[in-house]
Amino acid sequence: MxxxxxxxxxxxxxxxxxxxxxxxxxxxxxxxxxxxxxxxxxxxxxxxxxxxxxxxxxxxxxxxxxxxxxxxxxxxxxxxxxxxxxxxxxxxxxxxxxxxxxxxxxxxxxxxxxxxxxxxxxxxxxxxxxxxxxxxxxxxxxxxxxxxxxxxxxxxxxxxxxxxxxxxxxxxxxxxxxxxxxxxxxxxxxxxxxxxxxxxxxxxxxxxxxxxxxxxxxxxxxxxxxxxxxxxxxxxxxxxxxxxxxxxxAERGLKLLSLSTLADLPRQPATTVRADETAPAGRTDWQLVVSAKGEPLGWLDPAATPPGRAGDAALLPVRPLRDTDSLLSALNESVASPAGLIARIDDAGVLAGVTAREAVHARAGAAHSAAIEPPRPATAPVGKSSA
Amino acid sequence: MTIDWSWISDHASDLATLTVSHLQAALTAVLLGLLISLPLAVLAHRVRPLRGFLLGLSNILFTIPSIAVFVLLLPVSGLTRTTTVIGLTVYTLVVLLRNTVEGLDSVPARTREAAKAMGTRPLRVLLTIELPLALPVIMAGVRIATVMSISLVSVATYIGDGGLGQLFTDGFQRNFPTPVIVGIALTLLLALVADALLVAVQYALTPWKRKRA
CATH class of the missing domain: 3.40.50.300 (P-loop containing nucleotide triphosphate hydrolases)
Structure with a gap:
């Protein structure tokens, strides 16, 4: 049975x-x-x-x-x-x-x-x-x-x-x-x-x-x-x-990641610049341009920081994630993000922080092995025995 | 060929009587045909082996010449309106039976399936799902059967009935064209009006067919 x-x-x-x-x-x-x-x-x-x-x-x-x-x-x-x-x-x-x-x-x-x-x-x-x-x-x-x-x-x-x-x-x-x-x-x-x-x-x-x-x-x-x-x-x-x-x-492992969310994945503060402000010159790290309300708009390329308003620059796209999004989507975004960071937002769409690619990868690996390894009673193939 | 208009006005009430009698014979036949076809069609639709038999039988009946049908019926029902109506009914069967079966066939299997799965009992599926959805095809048959019956009533003149058909024998025997022309005109008019009414009935009964998105 x-x-x-x-x-x-x-x-x-x-x-x-x-x-x-x-x-x-x-x-x-x-x-x-x-x-x-x-x-x-x-x-x-x-x-x-x-x-x-x-x-x-x-x-x-x-x-x-x-x-x-x-x-x-x-x-x-x-x-x-x-x-x-x-x-x-x-x-x-x-x-x-x-x-x-x-x-x-x-x-x-x-x-x-x-x-x-x-x-x-x-x-x-x-x-x-x-x-x-x-x-x-x-x-x-x-x-x-x-x-x-x-x-x-x-x-x-x-x-x-x-x-x-x-x-x-x-x-x-x-x-x-x-x-x-x-x-x-x-x-x-x-x-x-x-x-x-x-x-x-x-x-x-x-x-x-x-x-x-x-x-x-x-x-x-x-x-x-x-x-x-x-x-x-x-x-x-x-x-x-x-x-x-x-x-x-073949993507069984990735499907598994689609079942975990980002809820307990830690965030770090992001380096941001408001769209209507002038982008500081001479920086070497990626900055996230945000709207006046704090919504992420895009990444500012440190190699091509223009003079003038940050919002006028050619921004690289960002796809911010909520805590309810899956680890799989975070993995995808960490690969796609030019900055190697994923942007995290709250329910109102306001930037809440960033998480580094390495942290996402580590969590994905941990989630995968946690699901596979613990010797909980495995479901028996039908017809052999019942637990 | 000239038309004697005074003959028409002199015989106006006779013409009205003949028209009504003509229409009665045709409509009674179509109604009887429907009453017979519906259960037979449901049977033919449900029981596959019966389908070929019933449709084949209605085809064979259709090939018997109309005068022969009336002659064959004489020993049974004599020179009466009953003979006319039975004869006409036989001819409506071929169209009505075939169209009703095809109408039932046209109901999507998925729709029938859904009705059953919602807990609708078979008779209610037939009455509230299958027949309404088959209606456009059935009505196409009813229109053909009606027009066909209206034109066929005249043949019953040979057994002393025939509605407007009597005008043809009258005109022919007296070598007087007016009644023949009037008879043809009234038959055509009857057929056109009846068909238009049936189109209106179908329109009223199938609201879902009107508004195409």
Missing amino acids: TVCSRGKGRLMIKFDAVNKRFPNGTTAVHELSLTMPEGGITVLVGSSGCGKTTTLRMINRMVDPSSGTITLSGRNILEADAAELRRGIGYVIQQAGLFPHRTILDNIATVPLLLGHGRKRARARAAELLETVGLPADAAKRYPHQLSGGQQQRVGVARALAADPPVLLMDEPFGAVDPVVRTQLQDELLRLQQELNKTIVFVTHDIDEAVRLGDRIAVFRTGGHLVQCAPPAELLARPADDFVADFLG
């Missing part, structure tokens, strides 16, 4: 020796035993044909298992009425799957209407959700084809949330939108999740998306085998076998 949690939260979804064979003879899911605790995002990841989507669809009985049992909050879902079960589980599918003949508001109101909440109440709830997912109020009366792909996907999320279900199933929901919009939608999902704390099961084939969103990641292999289920840091640090390591890719 692979348990995808470490103690916290009550048990929500439990697969017990579940198999799914399709009539054409293919095995989609093989002897799957997996539990997911209440709250948090469990990401099912793997290449196509690995059974991750079938696994997801068994939770709301869009697919019934060939053998084994699945329980939701302790209740065997095969004993439930399928339609009623589905109304209690939010479902977001690829490319949103909105109803083209219904307005956005009525799309979102679908499940409350099925539950008999009455049109007025259902629409009021839908209008509320429109705002929750960050859509303008005037989208309510439009039809799906009048919205962009990203907006449609937001409607899909709102529709899934309308009846406030404890469980949300998401099947590659952000697969069809461009990378910039995908990142926005991922951020929004994390923000929503912080607010709502649903039990989310999320299917993707994109390991970066899995690492970004998952509280736990379940890696599937072709033939419907679950190989490993662990929190992202643990998965990246200690892949159960070569298959998982290959799947995580």
Whole structure:
């Protein structure tokens, strides 16, 4: 049995020796035993044909298992009425799957209407959700084809949330939108999740998306085998076998750094000059030009310090980082920064100090070995033993 | 060929009666055709093996000459309006059945899937998702069936019915062109008005098709 949690939260979804064979003879899911605790995002990841989507669809009985049992909050879902079960589980599918003949508001109101909440109440709830997912109020009366792909996907999320279900199933929901919009939608999902704390099961084939969103990641292999289920840091640090390591890719170490933030990385005071002041001549170190409010504007090249206002000089670009940014982005900036320093800002965007390239590198190395080395009980490969 | 205008004004009320009777026969046939086609189309759409059989059958019925259909029906329903309506209904089936099946096919699988996954039961999926989305294709069939029926009613003149078709036999037998021309004009007018009304109905029923972003 692979348990995808470490103690916290009550048990929500439990697969017990579940198999799914399709009539054409293919095995989609093989002897799957997996539990997911209440709250948090469990990401099912793997290449196509690995059974991750079938696994997801068994939770709301869009697919019934060939053998084994699945329980939701302790209740065997095969004993439930399928339609009623589905109304209690939010479902977001690829490319949103909105109803083209219904307005956005009525799309979102679908499940409350099925539950008999009455049109007025259902629409009021839908209008509320429109705002929750960050859509303008005037989208309510439009039809799906009048919205962009990203907006449609937001409607899909709102529709899934309308009846406030404890469980949300998401099947590659952000697969069809461009990378910039995908990142926005991922951020929004994390923000929503912080607010709502649903039990989310999320299917993707994109390991970066899995690492970004998952509280736990379940890696599937072709033939419907679950190989490993662990929190992202643990998965990246200690892949159960070569298959998982290959799947995580050559930048596995860097992905690990994307999970740590700069919060406890020390800062030093920066040498700054205000944009409206004259740059002091004859200096040999890099100075950071800041606005009157203290926001970093760019680096002043010591070899080419011009006479006159510092702000008029040709500044080299700076990408300041906040404490919530990842160690990976700091590593990137430390390589990109001409001064070999990363600029740190506070929540208001005001310069709070700088950190040297060497300090970032040392921290990155430490974070990497700290994740890999401690002999905490490693997740056992499925089928061998349970801790 | 000259038109005798006084004949028209003398027979205005007869012409009105014939027009109404003509339209009634055609519309009854289309409505009956829809009532028969809808369940059959749903069946043909759901059960793959039945699909070829039902569509093939409606095609074969369509190839029987219209006069033959009326003659074949005589022993069953005699020289009555019923015979006219049954005959016309048979002909509407080929268009209505095919278009309804194609309309149901045109519903995106993802949409049907989403409706099911939200917890919508099958009958409600059919009534609130599939049929509304199939409506544009179904309505295209209804328009063809309506225009076709309006033109076909005249054939029932051979069994003593036929609405405006009676004007053709009348004019032909008396070698008097006015009723024939009036009959053609009224049939055309009926067809055009009916088609325009159906376009308006479709427009009213499919608000999502109007505003293209």
